[in-house]
Amino acid sequence: NAGVTQTPKFRILKIGQSMTLQCTQDMNHNYMYWYRQDPGMGLKLIYYSVGAGITDKGEVPNGYNVSRSTTEDFPLRLELAAPSQTSVYFCASRNAGPDGTQYFGPGTRLLVL
Amino acid sequence: GNSVTQMEGPVTLSEEAFLTINCTYTATGYPSLFWYVQYPGEGLQLLLKATKADDKGSNKGFEATYRKETTSFHLEKGSVQVSDSAVYFCALSPSNDYKLSFGAGTTVTVRA
Numbered sequence: 174n175a176g177v178t179q180t181p182k183f184r185i186l187k188i189g190q191s192m193t194l195q196c197t198q199d200m201n202h203n204y205m206y207w208y209r210q211d212p213g214m215g216l217k218l219i220y221y222s223v224g225a226g227i228t229d230k231g232e233v234p235n236g237y238n239v240s241r242s243t244t245e246d247f248p249l250r251l252e253l254a255a256p257s258q259t260s261v262y263f264c265a266s267r268n269a270g271p272d273g274t275q276y277f278g279p280g281t282r283l284l285v286l
Numbered sequence: 287g288n289s290v291t292q293m294e295g296p297v298t299l300s301e302e303a304f305l306t307i308n309c310t311y312t313a314t315g316y317p318s319l320f321w322y323v324q325y326p327g328e329g330l331q332l333l334l335k336a337t338k339a340d341d342k343g344s345n346k347g348f349e350a351t352y353r354k355e356t357t358s359f360h361l362e363k364g365s366v367q368v369s370d371s372a373v374y375f376c377a378l379s380p381s382n383d384y385k386l387s388f389g390a391g392t393t394v395t396v397r398a
Contacts, residue, residue, distance in 0.1 A: 204384050206385070206386075214390065214391075215375065215388045215389060215390040215391050216330075216375070216388045218385060221384070221385060223384060231385070263329055263330065265330075267384070271318075271337070271381075272318070272337070273318040273320070273335075273337070273379030273386070274320065274332055274335060275332075275386055276332070277322075277329040277330040277331070278329055279328060279329045280328075280329050
């Protein structure tokens with residue numbers, strides 16, 4: 174059981190470039206989330222989704238876009254990379270029940286120069 | 287709104303010392319409470335959880351009790367090991383929402 178997988182593990186971007194961070198879960202979870210973690214800081218929610226075709230903004234959505242065409246996949250798109258987007262990005266998922274536990278991927282480290 | 291406040295670090299301990307990390311929360315209703323652990327270079331892993339008042343979560347020698355009267359969920363371990371060196375996050379999941387609210391994290395370093 175792979176759980177939540179993310180690709181790539183590490184990427185260097187130049188200012189103004191675009192990229193997509195991939196996230197896939199194999200637990201048939203309805204809810205999926207994208208967070209960013211800046212050095213020495215906690216996690217900030219970027220976007221989340223409660224099911225295929227449904228997405229919503231979190232605390233820090235500016236500069237990012239998401240889509241959710243399937244239950245399994247929740248890609249995060251950076252259109253015009255900026256140095257402020259240098260961070261570690263985590264994807265997470267959970268089921269729709271009352272438990273509340275989120276399961277996290279290993280993260281993608283992004284450096285924008 | 288919902289929020290989590292946890293003890294600021296960093297915390298440095300010797301092996302076999304007692305560890306406690308304070309966590310208090312603000313929320314309406316009856317949230318579920320969690321402790322996540324992040325080992326160096328890895329993602330977050332669920333350490334333990336409690337879903338109702340007076341529940342005690344435990345795992346890997348760590349314990350935390352859901353105290354509604356003091357709105358707290360303090361993490362404790364009686365004898366830490368070097369392998370417990372990590373960042374620990376307290377979090378809550380409101381009963382009427384699907385998002386987690388995280389504390390800022392506490393970095394713990396255990397020296398041999």
